[in-house]
Amino acid sequence: MSFSQLGQSTIKFTTPPSVISYAAVVGKKEGEGPFGKNFDRIESDAYFGQKTWEAAESALFKETVTTALEKATLRTDEISFLASGDLLNQCTATGYAARGLAIPFLGLYGACSTMAESLFIASLLASNGSTAVAATSSHFCGSEKQFRFPLEYGSQRPPSSQWTVTGSGSVVLSGHGKGPYITHATVGKVIDAGVCDANNMGCAMAPAFCDTLARHLSATGSKPGDYDLILSGDLGHLGKKVASDLLKQEYHINIDSVYDDCGCMIFDSNKQDVHSGGSGCGCSASMLAGYILPEMQKLHLHRVLFIATGALMSPTLSLQGESIPSVAHAIEFNVQAQ
C-alpha cells in the first residue's frame, strides 16, 4: 500500500513523494508582476519563437519541463511518467510537447484544476518509487481565441473577467528525496452552482473550492490554522471573496488569516489591468513552482494546502445555455514527511 484512505477521496501517503525539482516559465506581463523575480525565465516574445499561439504554448510547456529536469540533472529517459494537461482543445500544448520529450505521457483535463490533478497522479506514481513529472501550461492569446474571442476582435472584458496567465509550471516528484513532501490529497467532486457567465469563472469555481477544502479538513482532522497557507488556484479577487464568505456562511470555516489565491497574487491589480486577477492552469502552476515550493525549501513555509480550481466551461455548451460546472483538487505539502 502506498496510501491509506481517510475519507471518500482523501488519501494520506504512506511514503510521501518528495519534490526534487521544479521550474516556472512565464510571459512578459507575468514577469512584470510582483513575483517576476521568482520565475526561472521570463520570455518577452509571446510566440515563444513559434508561428501560432498553440505552438507557442507547446514550446513554453516543453521548456518548463526540460528546465525542471536540468535543475535536477535528470535525463528524460530517467523519468517514468509525465502527468500533464492544458486548456487547449485536445490538450495540444502538452500532447505535442510530449511528442518531443519521449517521456511516457498521461494526458489530463481539469481546466485550471489540472496542476493539482497532475500532482495527484504523479504522487500516486512517485509514492511507489517512480520518478514522475507534474506540469501544466496556459497562454493568454490561445485561451482568449478558443474560449472567448480572438484578440483581433478587440472585445471589451467585463470587470469580473480574469486574465489567463501565459505561463507554465512543472514539478518533479520522486519516491526518494528531501522535503517538501506531498503528504495528503483530496480529489474534488464536480460542483455546479448555476453560474452561466464565461466571464465570471471565479464565482463558478468558488463552491468547488469550498467543498474540497471542507472535505479535506474534515478527513484529515485539520483546522485552517494548522496551515501556513491555504492557496486557491485562480478564483481571482471576486471568487476569493465569494469563497471566503461561502466558507463562513455554509461551512462555518474561517480561513481568512491563512488564505490567498494565485490569481490574486500573480499580477499587481493596482498597476496591471487584469480586472479580477489571473487564471489558467499556468497561473497556479507557475506560482507553485516559482514561489511556493522555493519558500518551502527555505523553510519560510512549512505546511501549505494547494487547491487548484477548474471551471469545466465549454463554449459549445455555454451557447446551448448550460451552466459551468467546476472541480477543485487539494494537494497538501509539508516540509516534513509526517
Next chain:
Amino acid sequence: MSFSQLGQSTIKFTTPPSVISYAAVVGKKEGEGPFGKNFDRIESDAYFGQKTWEAAESALFKETVTTALEKATLRTDEISFLASGDLLNQCTATGYAARGLAIPFLGLYGACSTMAESLFIASLLASNGSTAVAATSSHFCGSEKQFRFPLEYGSQRPPSSQWTVTGSGSVVLSGHGKGPYITHATVGKVIDAGVCDANNMGCAMAPAFCDTLARHLSATGSKPGDYDLILSGDLGHLGKKVASDLLKQEYHINIDSVYDDCGCMIFDSNKQDVHSGGSGCGCSASMLAGYILPEMQKLHLHRVLFIATGALMSPTLSLQGESIPSVAHAIEFNVQAQ
C-alpha cells in the same frame, strides 16, 4: 508499495485490482453489429433523450456508469474516484455527467486511448484498496461535428476513414474481489509518424501501438503467445494491417495468431458501411466491457493485453499543417492475480 516497476513505464501490481463490475451501452448501429447481443443496452434514439449531441453523449456516459454500479449494487457515495474522459472539447460528456454523479472526478484526455488511461489511473487507486470507476464514451455525431464536418454537410468519407462508435463502457475496480484482475500496465509515449490525414487515424496510431506493445512485452518478459488475445483499441482494418506489418519489420514480433482490434470487431464490415472500421473512446470501452471482460469471467479468455490507441489530433493544429501524434497504453488482464 502497490506496484513494482519493470521498465521505464511498465508496472506490476503487488495487489492486482479486481474488476468487480462493468457495463456497456451503445447506439443503434453498434447494436446491429456482431456484438449487439453483448451490450447491456442498445439505445435507438441517437439523442439519448436530449436536445444536443453533447448532452446526448453525457447522458450515455452517465447511464453506463450507473448501470455498472447497479450491477454491483454500489451507491455513488461508495465510489472514491471516477477516472474518465471523452473526445469532446473540454471533455464535456464526462465532466457534465460527473456533475450529476457526485463521485470525485479525475478528468483525462488521451483521445481514443482514454479507456486504457482511465483503467491505469483507477488501478493505481484500487490497488491501494479504493473503489474506482474507469469509463469513457464517444458519439458519432458529436465527433464528426467537432473533428471533421457537421453531418448536415453530407461530406464524403474516404475509404481510410473510421466510424466513431456511439457507445460507452465503464469498469469498476476494487482492491478486493475475484478476477479478472489487472496485473500489469505500460504507459505509452507520444509517437508521431508524420501522418497528416485526419481521415486516416489508424495509420497515425499504429506506430504508438507497436512501441507500447514492444515495451510491454520486453519489460514483462512475455511473448505474444502467452496471451489469449492482444487487442488494439481502434486501429481499424487499415491500421491493424499496418501495425501487424510494422511489428514484423521493425520489431521482429509476430502477433497475428492472437491479434484483433476493437475497431475491426464492433461493426460487420461486409454489411455495415463504416469503411475502415470503428473508432472513438467508446469503441474499445464498449467492446471491453461488453465482450472481453464477460468472456474472461466465463474463463473463455485467460490473459488479455488491451492496448487502447489514441490519435491526439487537433483540427486547429491540422489546419496549421501539423501531423498527428499518437499514444497507446497497455493494460494486462488476467483471470488469476498472478
